[in-house]
Amino acid sequence: MNLILDIIDISTPVILLNDIDARQIGVLEGDRVTITRIKSKHTIAAPVSITKTLTSQGTATVSLGTNNALDGEKGDEIEIRAASRPSSIAFIRKKMDGGKFTREETAAIISDMSSNVLSPSEITAYITAAYINGLDMDEVEFLTREMVASGEQITFSKKPVVDKHSIGGVPGNKITLLVVPIIASAGLLIPKTSSRAITGAGGTADLMEALAPVAFSASEIKTMTEKAGGVIVWGGSTNIAPADDMIVTYEYPLKIDARGQMLASIMAKKLAVGSDTCVIDIPIGPGTKIPDEAEGRILANELITLGNRLGIRVECAVTFGGSPIGRNIGVNLEVSEALSILEGKRGANSLVQKSVAIAGIALEMTGKSGSGTGSDAAYDQIKKGKALKKMLDIIEIQGGDPKVKSTDFPVGEHTFVVPAASDGYVVSIKNQALISIARTAGSPVDHGAGLHLHKKPGEYVKRGEPLLTIYAERGWRLTRAVEEARTTYPVLVEGMLLERISSNR
Ligand SMILES: O=P(O)(O)OC[C@H]1O[C@H](OP(=O)(O)O)[C@H](O)[C@@H]1O
Numbered sequence: 001m002n003l004i005l006d007i008i009d010i011s012t013p014v015i016l017l018n019d020i021d022a023r024q025i026g027v028l029e030g031d032r033v034t035i036t037r038i039k040s041k042h043t044i045a046a047p048v049s050i051t052k053t054l055t056s057q058g059t060a061t062v063s064l065g066t067n068n069a070l071d072g073e074k075g076d077e078i079e080i081r082a083a084s085r086p087s088s089i090a091f092i093r094k095k096m097d098g099g100k101f102t103r104e105e106t107a108a109i110i111s112d113m114s115s116n117v118l119s120p121s122e123i124t125a126y127i128t129a130a131y132i133n134g135l136d137m138d139e140v141e142f143l144t145r146e147m148v149a150s151g152e153q154i155t156f157s158k159k160p161v162v163d164k165h166s167i168g169g170v171p172g173n174k175i176t177l178l179v180v181p182i183i184a185s186a187g188l189l190i191p192k193t194s195s196r197a198i199t200g201a202g203g204t205a206d207l208m209e210a211l212a213p214v215a216f217s218a219s220e221i222k223t224m225t226e227k228a229g230g231v232i233v234w235g236g237s238t239n240i241a242p243a244d245d246m247i248v249t250y251e252y253p254l255k256i257d258a259r260g261q262m263l264a265s266i267m268a269k270k271l272a273v274g275s276d277t278c279v280i281d282i283p284i285g286p287g288t289k290i291p292d293e294a295e296g297r298i299l300a301n302e303l304i305t306l307g308n309r310l311g312i313r314v315e316c317a318v319t320f321g322g323s324p325i326g327r328n329i330g331v332n333l334e335v336s337e338a339l340s341i342l343e344g345k346r347g348a349n350s351l352v353q354k355s356v357a358i359a360g361i362a363l364e365m366t367g368k369s370g371s372g373t374g375s376d377a378a379y380d381q382i383k384k385g386k387a388l389k390k391m392l393d394i395i396e397i398q399g400g401d402p403k404v405k406s407t408d409f410p411v412g413e414h415t416f417v418v419p420a421a422s423d424g425y426v427v428s429i430k431n432q433a434l435i436s437i438a439r440t441a442g443s444p445v446d447h448g449a450g451l452h453l454h455k456k457p458g459e460y461v462k463r464g465e466p467l468l469t470i471y472a473e474r475g476w477r478l479t480r481a482v483e484e485a486r487t488t489y490p491v492l493v494e495g496m497l498l499e500r501i502s503s504n505r
Protein backbone atom coordinates (compact mmCIF):
# COMPACT_ATOMS: atom_id res chain seq x y z
CA MET A 1 0.00 0.00 0.00
CA ASN A 2 1.32 3.50 -0.84
CA LEU A 3 1.21 6.15 1.89
CA ILE A 4 2.62 9.65 2.50
CA LEU A 5 5.63 9.95 4.80
CA ASP A 6 5.61 12.01 7.98
CA ILE A 7 8.48 12.14 10.48
CA ILE A 8 8.31 12.35 14.27
CA ASP A 9 11.23 13.40 16.48
CA ILE A 10 11.70 10.27 18.59
CA SER A 11 14.72 8.01 18.40
CA THR A 12 13.21 4.51 18.94
CA PRO A 13 12.92 2.79 15.56
CA VAL A 14 9.19 2.61 14.77
CA ILE A 15 6.58 3.36 12.12
CA LEU A 16 3.16 4.59 13.24
CA LEU A 17 0.26 3.41 11.08
CA ASN A 18 -3.37 4.39 11.30
CA ASP A 19 -5.35 1.34 12.44
CA ILE A 20 -7.42 1.21 9.23
CA ASP A 21 -4.28 1.24 7.04
CA ALA A 22 -2.64 -1.35 9.31
CA ARG A 23 -5.60 -3.68 8.93
CA GLN A 24 -5.49 -3.32 5.14
CA ILE A 25 -1.74 -4.02 5.04
CA GLY A 26 -2.36 -6.99 7.35
CA VAL A 27 -0.10 -6.10 10.27
CA LEU A 28 -0.63 -6.00 14.03
CA GLU A 29 1.15 -4.01 16.76
CA GLY A 30 4.84 -5.02 16.86
CA ASP A 31 4.80 -6.68 13.42
CA ARG A 32 7.41 -5.57 10.94
CA VAL A 33 6.93 -3.80 7.63
CA THR A 34 9.25 -2.90 4.80
CA ILE A 35 9.20 0.75 3.76
CA THR A 36 10.28 1.66 0.22
CA ARG A 37 10.83 5.31 -0.64
CA ILE A 38 9.38 5.47 -4.15
CA LYS A 39 11.70 8.29 -5.29
CA SER A 40 14.95 6.47 -4.45
CA LYS A 41 13.71 2.85 -4.35
CA HIS A 42 15.55 2.60 -1.02
CA THR A 43 13.98 -0.04 1.27
CA ILE A 44 14.31 -0.52 5.01
CA ALA A 45 12.37 -2.42 7.67
CA ALA A 46 10.78 -1.19 10.91
CA PRO A 47 8.44 -2.42 13.66
CA VAL A 48 4.87 -1.11 13.56
CA SER A 49 2.93 0.74 16.23
CA ILE A 50 -0.77 1.28 15.56
CA THR A 51 -2.68 4.46 16.38
CA LYS A 52 -6.20 5.75 15.83
CA THR A 53 -5.35 9.44 16.28
CA LEU A 54 -1.63 10.26 16.01
CA THR A 55 -1.44 9.32 12.33
CA SER A 56 -4.34 9.81 9.96
CA GLN A 57 -5.36 7.36 7.26
CA GLY A 58 -3.11 7.64 4.20
CA THR A 59 -0.06 8.78 6.22
CA ALA A 60 2.77 6.74 7.78
CA THR A 61 4.76 8.44 10.54
CA VAL A 62 8.31 7.20 11.00
CA SER A 63 10.57 8.02 13.93
CA LEU A 64 13.87 9.82 13.33
CA GLY A 65 15.56 6.55 14.32
CA THR A 66 13.88 4.85 11.37
CA ASN A 67 14.22 7.76 8.99
CA ASN A 68 17.99 7.90 9.51
CA ALA A 69 18.11 4.64 7.56
CA LEU A 70 15.36 5.56 5.07
CA ASP A 71 16.67 9.06 4.34
CA GLY A 72 13.18 10.25 3.45
CA GLU A 73 11.52 13.68 3.55
CA LYS A 74 8.13 14.65 4.89
CA GLY A 75 5.62 14.32 2.03
CA ASP A 76 7.51 11.57 0.17
CA GLU A 77 5.47 8.73 -1.26
CA ILE A 78 6.36 5.40 0.35
CA GLU A 79 5.24 1.84 -0.15
CA ILE A 80 4.52 -0.25 2.93
CA ARG A 81 4.42 -4.07 2.90
CA ALA A 82 4.13 -6.64 5.65
CA ALA A 83 7.62 -8.12 6.12
CA SER A 84 8.70 -11.56 7.11
CA ARG A 85 10.47 -11.96 10.46
CA PRO A 86 14.22 -11.45 10.10
CA SER A 87 16.28 -14.64 10.23
CA SER A 88 18.35 -13.19 13.08
CA ILE A 89 15.41 -13.84 15.45
CA ALA A 90 15.86 -17.58 14.95
CA PHE A 91 19.57 -17.15 15.80
CA ILE A 92 18.73 -15.27 18.99
CA ARG A 93 16.37 -18.10 19.95
CA LYS A 94 19.21 -20.55 19.31
CA LYS A 95 21.34 -18.73 21.91
CA MET A 96 18.41 -18.75 24.35
CA ASP A 97 18.50 -22.55 24.02
CA GLY A 98 22.25 -22.61 24.71
CA GLY A 99 23.47 -22.81 21.09
CA LYS A 100 26.56 -21.25 19.55
CA PHE A 101 26.55 -18.40 16.99
CA THR A 102 28.37 -18.86 13.68
CA ARG A 103 30.12 -15.89 12.05
CA GLU A 104 27.25 -15.59 9.52
CA GLU A 105 24.64 -15.60 12.29
CA THR A 106 26.56 -12.95 14.23
CA ALA A 107 26.81 -10.87 11.06
CA ALA A 108 23.06 -11.15 10.50
CA ILE A 109 22.25 -10.07 14.05
CA ILE A 110 24.62 -7.09 13.98
CA SER A 111 23.41 -6.05 10.54
CA ASP A 112 19.73 -6.29 11.58
CA MET A 113 20.50 -4.40 14.77
CA SER A 114 22.41 -1.65 12.97
CA SER A 115 19.72 -1.20 10.35
CA ASN A 116 16.95 -1.03 12.97
CA VAL A 117 15.33 -4.23 11.77
CA LEU A 118 15.41 -5.71 15.27
CA SER A 119 13.01 -4.17 17.77
CA PRO A 120 14.18 -3.04 21.24
CA SER A 121 12.66 -6.16 22.83
CA GLU A 122 14.50 -8.41 20.35
CA ILE A 123 17.81 -6.63 21.04
CA THR A 124 17.19 -7.03 24.77
CA ALA A 125 16.46 -10.73 24.19
CA TYR A 126 19.75 -11.07 22.29
CA ILE A 127 21.75 -9.44 25.10
CA THR A 128 19.92 -11.42 27.80
CA ALA A 129 20.42 -14.74 26.02
CA ALA A 130 24.15 -14.03 25.62
CA TYR A 131 24.35 -12.80 29.24
CA ILE A 132 22.87 -16.05 30.53
CA ASN A 133 24.45 -18.57 28.16
CA GLY A 134 27.73 -16.76 27.37
CA LEU A 135 29.80 -16.45 24.19
CA ASP A 136 32.96 -18.48 23.59
CA MET A 137 36.13 -16.90 22.17
CA ASP A 138 35.17 -17.67 18.55
CA GLU A 139 31.79 -16.02 19.06
CA VAL A 140 33.42 -13.02 20.75
CA GLU A 141 35.87 -12.64 17.86
CA PHE A 142 33.01 -12.84 15.33
CA LEU A 143 31.10 -10.21 17.30
CA THR A 144 34.12 -7.91 17.58
CA ARG A 145 34.85 -8.09 13.87
CA GLU A 146 31.19 -7.57 12.93
CA MET A 147 30.94 -4.58 15.28
CA VAL A 148 33.96 -3.04 13.56
CA ALA A 149 32.52 -3.86 10.13
CA SER A 150 29.30 -2.08 11.14
CA GLY A 151 31.19 1.24 11.09
CA GLU A 152 34.25 3.08 9.82
CA GLN A 153 37.88 2.23 10.54
CA ILE A 154 40.92 4.45 11.00
CA THR A 155 44.52 3.65 10.11
CA PHE A 156 47.48 5.73 11.17
CA SER A 157 50.76 5.77 9.28
CA LYS A 158 52.72 6.43 12.49
CA LYS A 159 53.15 3.57 14.99
CA PRO A 160 52.65 2.70 17.77
CA VAL A 161 49.02 3.66 18.25
CA VAL A 162 48.37 3.29 21.97
CA ASP A 163 45.08 2.84 23.77
CA LYS A 164 43.71 2.25 27.24
CA HIS A 165 40.37 1.01 28.38
CA SER A 166 38.67 0.07 31.60
CA ILE A 167 36.02 -2.62 31.84
CA GLY A 168 34.23 -0.16 34.17
CA GLY A 169 32.20 -1.14 37.20
CA VAL A 170 33.98 0.96 39.83
CA PRO A 171 32.43 4.33 40.69
CA GLY A 172 34.44 7.52 40.19
CA ASN A 173 36.81 5.91 37.66
CA LYS A 174 37.83 9.16 35.94
CA ILE A 175 41.41 8.01 35.23
CA THR A 176 41.11 8.31 31.44
CA LEU A 177 41.12 12.11 31.87
CA LEU A 178 44.63 11.74 33.32
CA VAL A 179 45.96 8.70 31.46
CA VAL A 180 45.31 9.97 27.92
CA PRO A 181 47.09 13.33 28.36
CA ILE A 182 50.00 11.62 30.16
CA ILE A 183 50.48 9.21 27.25
CA ALA A 184 49.99 11.85 24.56
CA SER A 185 52.35 14.26 26.33
CA ALA A 186 55.02 11.54 26.15
CA GLY A 187 54.80 11.79 22.35
CA LEU A 188 52.58 8.78 21.67
CA LEU A 189 49.36 8.65 19.64
CA ILE A 190 46.25 7.75 21.63
CA PRO A 191 42.88 8.01 19.81
CA LYS A 192 40.77 7.14 22.85
CA THR A 193 37.15 6.22 22.29
CA SER A 194 34.89 5.66 25.28
CA SER A 195 31.36 4.61 26.00
CA ARG A 196 28.88 6.56 28.04
CA ALA A 197 27.87 5.13 31.45
CA ILE A 198 26.93 1.45 31.23
CA THR A 199 26.54 0.23 34.79
CA GLY A 200 27.87 3.40 36.42
CA ALA A 201 26.84 6.98 37.07
CA GLY A 202 29.11 8.59 34.48
CA GLY A 203 31.14 7.02 31.67
CA THR A 204 34.22 8.69 30.26
CA ALA A 205 32.29 10.01 27.25
CA ASP A 206 29.84 11.66 29.67
CA LEU A 207 32.70 13.23 31.65
CA MET A 208 34.58 14.48 28.59
CA GLU A 209 31.39 16.04 27.27
CA ALA A 210 31.55 18.51 30.16
CA LEU A 211 34.87 19.70 28.73
CA ALA A 212 34.34 19.57 24.95
CA PRO A 213 32.19 18.00 22.24
CA VAL A 214 32.76 14.23 21.98
CA ALA A 215 30.88 13.24 18.80
CA PHE A 216 33.18 13.09 15.77
CA SER A 217 33.50 11.20 12.52
CA ALA A 218 36.28 8.68 12.04
CA SER A 219 38.26 11.05 9.82
CA GLU A 220 37.94 13.88 12.36
CA ILE A 221 39.22 11.56 15.10
CA LYS A 222 42.21 10.71 12.91
CA THR A 223 43.05 14.32 12.07
CA MET A 224 42.66 15.53 15.65
CA THR A 225 44.80 12.70 17.01
CA GLU A 226 47.53 13.41 14.48
CA LYS A 227 47.54 17.08 15.52
CA ALA A 228 47.15 16.84 19.31
CA GLY A 229 48.57 13.36 19.92
CA GLY A 230 45.37 12.26 21.61
CA VAL A 231 41.62 12.67 21.83
CA ILE A 232 38.90 11.48 24.21
CA VAL A 233 35.75 10.92 22.17
CA TRP A 234 32.51 9.01 22.33
CA GLY A 235 32.82 5.64 20.59
CA GLY A 236 29.16 5.57 19.69
CA SER A 237 29.16 9.06 18.26
CA THR A 238 29.05 8.55 14.58
CA ASN A 239 30.27 5.51 12.90
CA ILE A 240 32.92 3.85 15.05
CA ALA A 241 31.43 0.42 15.81
CA PRO A 242 27.86 1.81 16.00
CA ALA A 243 26.41 -1.62 16.87
CA ASP A 244 28.41 -1.49 20.10
CA ASP A 245 26.61 1.64 21.20
CA MET A 246 23.21 0.07 20.53
CA ILE A 247 24.10 -2.82 22.82
CA VAL A 248 25.29 -0.42 25.54
CA THR A 249 22.01 1.52 25.23
CA TYR A 250 19.97 -1.58 26.01
CA GLU A 251 22.32 -2.76 28.79
CA TYR A 252 22.17 0.55 30.68
CA PRO A 253 18.65 0.22 32.15
CA LEU A 254 19.37 -3.39 33.14
CA LYS A 255 22.64 -2.36 34.84
CA ILE A 256 24.34 -5.35 33.21
CA ASP A 257 27.39 -5.72 31.02
CA ALA A 258 27.19 -9.15 29.34
CA ARG A 259 30.70 -10.66 29.34
CA GLY A 260 31.00 -11.50 25.62
CA GLN A 261 29.50 -8.18 24.60
CA MET A 262 31.82 -6.37 27.00
CA LEU A 263 34.94 -8.01 25.51
CA ALA A 264 33.76 -7.20 21.99
CA SER A 265 32.65 -3.69 22.92
CA ILE A 266 36.09 -2.83 24.27
CA MET A 267 38.18 -4.51 21.59
CA ALA A 268 36.01 -3.41 18.65
CA LYS A 269 36.67 0.20 19.57
CA LYS A 270 40.44 -0.51 19.72
CA LEU A 271 40.44 -2.31 16.36
CA ALA A 272 38.30 0.36 14.69
CA VAL A 273 40.73 3.16 15.58
CA GLY A 274 43.76 1.13 14.53
CA SER A 275 45.46 0.77 17.92
CA ASP A 276 48.17 -1.85 18.21
CA THR A 277 49.14 -1.52 21.89
CA CYS A 278 46.55 -1.48 24.62
CA VAL A 279 46.41 -1.53 28.41
CA ILE A 280 43.17 -2.63 29.99
CA ASP A 281 42.13 -1.87 33.55
CA ILE A 282 40.16 -4.61 35.32
CA PRO A 283 38.78 -3.29 38.60
CA ILE A 284 37.92 -6.13 40.96
CA GLY A 285 36.12 -6.41 44.26
CA PRO A 286 32.69 -6.43 45.83
CA GLY A 287 30.13 -4.44 43.91
CA THR A 288 32.21 -4.38 40.69
CA LYS A 289 31.83 -6.43 37.50
CA ILE A 290 34.55 -8.88 38.62
CA PRO A 291 34.35 -10.24 42.18
CA ASP A 292 37.93 -11.31 42.83
CA GLU A 293 41.48 -11.65 41.54
CA ALA A 294 40.99 -15.19 40.21
CA GLU A 295 38.13 -14.02 38.00
CA GLY A 296 40.17 -10.92 37.07
CA ARG A 297 42.98 -13.15 35.79
CA ILE A 298 40.54 -15.20 33.70
CA LEU A 299 39.15 -12.04 32.13
CA ALA A 300 42.67 -10.69 31.55
CA ASN A 301 43.54 -13.86 29.64
CA GLU A 302 40.39 -13.56 27.57
CA LEU A 303 41.24 -9.96 26.65
CA ILE A 304 44.84 -10.89 25.81
CA THR A 305 43.69 -13.86 23.69
CA LEU A 306 41.17 -11.71 21.86
CA GLY A 307 43.86 -9.06 21.33
CA ASN A 308 46.17 -11.72 19.83
CA ARG A 309 43.47 -12.82 17.42
CA LEU A 310 42.94 -9.20 16.35
CA GLY A 311 46.63 -8.27 16.14
CA ILE A 312 46.55 -5.95 19.18
CA ARG A 313 49.13 -6.33 21.95
CA VAL A 314 47.15 -6.22 25.19
CA GLU A 315 48.32 -6.01 28.80
CA CYS A 316 45.85 -5.99 31.64
CA ALA A 317 46.05 -4.36 35.05
CA VAL A 318 43.93 -5.97 37.74
CA THR A 319 43.14 -3.05 40.07
CA PHE A 320 41.42 -2.56 43.42
CA GLY A 321 37.80 -1.63 42.80
CA GLY A 322 36.32 -2.31 46.22
CA SER A 323 35.73 1.39 46.79
CA PRO A 324 35.47 4.43 44.50
CA ILE A 325 38.46 5.90 42.68
CA GLY A 326 39.02 9.33 44.21
CA ARG A 327 36.24 10.87 46.26
CA ASN A 328 33.85 12.29 43.67
CA ILE A 329 31.13 10.55 41.64
CA GLY A 330 29.11 12.39 38.98
CA VAL A 331 30.09 14.34 35.87
CA ASN A 332 31.20 17.81 37.04
CA LEU A 333 32.49 16.53 40.37
CA GLU A 334 34.69 13.95 38.60
CA VAL A 335 35.95 16.31 35.92
CA SER A 336 36.89 18.83 38.56
CA GLU A 337 38.70 16.18 40.64
CA ALA A 338 40.67 14.94 37.61
CA LEU A 339 41.63 18.43 36.39
CA SER A 340 42.76 19.53 39.85
CA ILE A 341 45.31 16.70 39.89
CA LEU A 342 46.57 17.68 36.45
CA GLU A 343 46.85 21.26 37.80
CA GLY A 344 49.27 19.93 40.41
CA LYS A 345 46.95 20.16 43.42
CA ARG A 346 46.95 17.46 46.06
CA GLY A 347 44.34 14.81 45.40
CA ALA A 348 43.13 11.35 46.24
CA ASN A 349 45.93 8.82 46.25
CA SER A 350 43.69 6.16 44.70
CA LEU A 351 43.19 8.36 41.65
CA VAL A 352 46.79 9.50 41.19
CA GLN A 353 48.37 6.10 41.81
CA LYS A 354 45.96 4.24 39.58
CA SER A 355 46.33 6.75 36.73
CA VAL A 356 50.13 6.72 36.75
CA ALA A 357 50.21 2.93 37.08
CA ILE A 358 48.03 2.45 34.00
CA ALA A 359 49.79 5.16 31.97
CA GLY A 360 53.13 3.69 33.12
CA ILE A 361 52.28 0.28 31.69
CA ALA A 362 51.60 1.89 28.30
CA LEU A 363 54.89 3.81 28.47
CA GLU A 364 56.75 0.58 29.23
CA MET A 365 54.92 -1.44 26.55
CA THR A 366 55.97 1.08 23.89
CA GLY A 367 59.55 1.35 25.14
CA LYS A 368 59.12 5.02 26.13
CA SER A 369 60.10 3.97 29.66
CA GLY A 370 62.31 1.16 30.86
CA SER A 371 60.91 -1.79 32.74
CA GLY A 372 59.69 -0.75 36.20
CA THR A 373 60.06 3.00 35.55
CA GLY A 374 56.80 3.71 33.72
CA SER A 375 54.67 4.93 36.61
CA ASP A 376 57.39 7.34 37.84
CA ALA A 377 57.76 8.66 34.30
CA ALA A 378 53.98 9.05 34.07
CA TYR A 379 53.91 10.92 37.38
CA ASP A 380 56.65 13.24 36.08
CA GLN A 381 54.42 14.21 33.16
CA ILE A 382 51.87 15.43 35.74
CA LYS A 383 54.42 17.13 38.02
CA LYS A 384 56.05 19.01 35.15
CA GLY A 385 52.65 20.28 33.98
CA LYS A 386 53.03 18.48 30.63
CA ALA A 387 49.92 16.35 31.11
CA LEU A 388 47.82 19.44 31.95
CA LYS A 389 49.10 21.29 28.90
CA LYS A 390 48.30 18.28 26.72
CA MET A 391 44.82 17.92 28.22
CA LEU A 392 44.11 21.58 27.40
CA ASP A 393 45.35 20.95 23.82
CA ILE A 394 42.99 17.98 23.57
CA ILE A 395 40.08 20.03 24.92
CA GLU A 396 40.85 22.79 22.42
CA ILE A 397 41.15 20.51 19.40
CA GLN A 398 37.78 18.97 20.26
CA GLY A 399 36.22 22.46 20.38
CA GLY A 400 36.21 23.08 24.15
CA ASP A 401 37.64 25.98 26.16
CA PRO A 402 41.43 25.55 26.56
CA LYS A 403 41.45 27.98 29.51
CA VAL A 404 39.17 25.79 31.59
CA LYS A 405 40.06 25.26 35.26
CA SER A 406 39.12 22.61 37.80
CA THR A 407 37.10 25.23 39.68
CA ASP A 408 34.81 25.93 36.68
CA PHE A 409 32.44 23.00 37.25
CA PRO A 410 29.38 23.85 39.35
CA VAL A 411 27.67 21.28 41.52
CA GLY A 412 23.90 21.11 41.91
CA GLU A 413 22.44 23.70 44.28
CA HIS A 414 20.40 21.07 46.17
CA THR A 415 22.67 19.32 48.65
CA PHE A 416 22.36 16.95 51.56
CA VAL A 417 25.06 15.84 53.97
CA VAL A 418 24.77 12.29 55.26
CA PRO A 419 26.27 12.27 58.77
CA ALA A 420 27.88 9.34 60.60
CA ALA A 421 25.42 7.73 63.00
CA SER A 422 28.20 6.64 65.37
CA ASP A 423 31.93 7.09 66.08
CA GLY A 424 34.25 4.58 64.44
CA TYR A 425 36.32 3.57 61.46
CA VAL A 426 34.75 3.28 58.04
CA VAL A 427 34.90 -0.44 57.32
CA SER A 428 33.39 -0.67 53.88
CA ILE A 429 31.65 1.11 51.09
CA LYS A 430 28.90 -0.23 48.88
CA ASN A 431 29.82 0.68 45.31
CA GLN A 432 26.43 -0.23 43.89
CA ALA A 433 24.58 1.85 46.47
CA LEU A 434 26.76 4.88 45.72
CA ILE A 435 26.22 4.47 41.96
CA SER A 436 22.50 4.17 42.47
CA ILE A 437 22.33 7.27 44.70
CA ALA A 438 24.34 9.28 42.15
CA ARG A 439 22.08 8.09 39.29
CA THR A 440 18.98 8.92 41.33
CA ALA A 441 20.40 12.38 42.05
CA GLY A 442 20.56 12.91 38.26
CA SER A 443 23.99 11.75 37.07
CA PRO A 444 25.11 11.53 34.29
CA VAL A 445 22.37 13.58 32.58
CA ASP A 446 22.52 16.44 35.10
CA HIS A 447 26.19 17.38 35.11
CA GLY A 448 25.99 18.99 38.57
CA ALA A 449 24.56 15.88 40.21
CA GLY A 450 26.55 13.30 42.14
CA LEU A 451 28.24 12.84 45.44
CA HIS A 452 31.41 13.52 47.39
CA LEU A 453 32.76 10.92 49.80
CA HIS A 454 34.21 12.52 52.90
CA LYS A 455 35.36 9.23 54.37
CA LYS A 456 36.74 6.09 52.78
CA PRO A 457 37.55 2.68 54.34
CA GLY A 458 40.11 2.88 57.13
CA GLU A 459 39.34 6.51 57.99
CA TYR A 460 37.96 7.48 61.41
CA VAL A 461 34.75 9.44 61.72
CA LYS A 462 33.00 10.95 64.73
CA ARG A 463 29.25 10.73 65.17
CA GLY A 464 27.57 13.58 63.30
CA GLU A 465 30.55 14.28 61.00
CA PRO A 466 29.82 14.11 57.26
CA LEU A 467 30.19 10.75 55.51
CA LEU A 468 29.04 11.91 52.12
CA THR A 469 27.43 14.92 50.47
CA ILE A 470 24.81 14.38 47.77
CA TYR A 471 24.37 17.05 45.07
CA ALA A 472 21.40 17.43 42.72
CA GLU A 473 20.22 20.06 40.24
CA ARG A 474 16.56 19.43 41.11
CA GLY A 475 14.99 19.29 44.57
CA TRP A 476 12.83 16.23 43.84
CA ARG A 477 15.85 14.27 42.66
CA LEU A 478 17.73 15.13 45.85
CA THR A 479 14.76 13.96 47.96
CA ARG A 480 14.73 10.59 46.21
CA ALA A 481 18.52 10.22 46.46
CA VAL A 482 18.43 11.00 50.19
CA GLU A 483 15.66 8.43 50.72
CA GLU A 484 17.87 5.89 48.99
CA ALA A 485 20.92 6.80 51.07
CA ARG A 486 18.83 6.36 54.24
CA THR A 487 17.86 2.81 53.33
CA THR A 488 20.99 1.47 51.60
CA TYR A 489 23.74 2.52 54.07
CA PRO A 490 26.37 3.17 51.37
CA VAL A 491 29.18 3.91 53.86
CA LEU A 492 29.49 1.47 56.75
CA VAL A 493 31.02 2.59 60.04
CA GLU A 494 32.03 -0.14 62.50
CA GLY A 495 29.48 -0.69 65.22
CA MET A 496 26.80 1.12 63.25
CA LEU A 497 23.20 0.14 63.88
CA LEU A 498 21.95 -1.08 60.49
CA GLU A 499 18.43 -2.20 61.21
CA ARG A 500 15.96 -2.65 64.07
CA ILE A 501 13.85 -5.75 63.66
CA SER A 502 10.92 -6.33 65.95
CA SER A 503 8.01 -8.72 66.15
CA ASN A 504 4.99 -7.77 64.01
CA ARG A 505 2.65 -8.49 66.91
O1 LIG B 1 29.50 2.56 33.48
P1 LIG B 1 30.54 1.48 33.72
O2 LIG B 1 30.03 0.11 33.38
O3 LIG B 1 31.13 1.57 35.10
O4 LIG B 1 31.82 1.77 32.82
C1 LIG B 1 31.79 2.21 31.53
C2 LIG B 1 32.99 3.07 31.26
O5 LIG B 1 34.17 2.27 31.29
C3 LIG B 1 34.95 2.56 30.16
O6 LIG B 1 35.77 3.63 30.51
P2 LIG B 1 37.07 4.18 29.73
O7 LIG B 1 36.64 4.55 28.35
O8 LIG B 1 38.11 3.12 29.73
O9 LIG B 1 37.51 5.38 30.51
C4 LIG B 1 33.90 2.86 29.12
O10 LIG B 1 34.37 3.52 27.99
C5 LIG B 1 32.87 3.65 29.88
O11 LIG B 1 33.15 5.03 29.89
Ligand SMILES: Nc1ccnc(=O)[nH]1
Nearest residue numbers: 166167168195262265
Ligand atom coordinates in the same frame (compact mmCIF):
# COMPACT_ATOMS: atom_id res chain seq x y z
N1 LIG C 1 30.98 -2.97 27.73
C1 LIG C 1 31.95 -2.05 27.91
C2 LIG C 1 32.62 -1.94 29.11
C3 LIG C 1 33.55 -0.97 29.23
N2 LIG C 1 33.80 -0.16 28.21
C4 LIG C 1 33.14 -0.28 27.05
O1 LIG C 1 33.39 0.48 26.09
N3 LIG C 1 32.22 -1.24 26.90
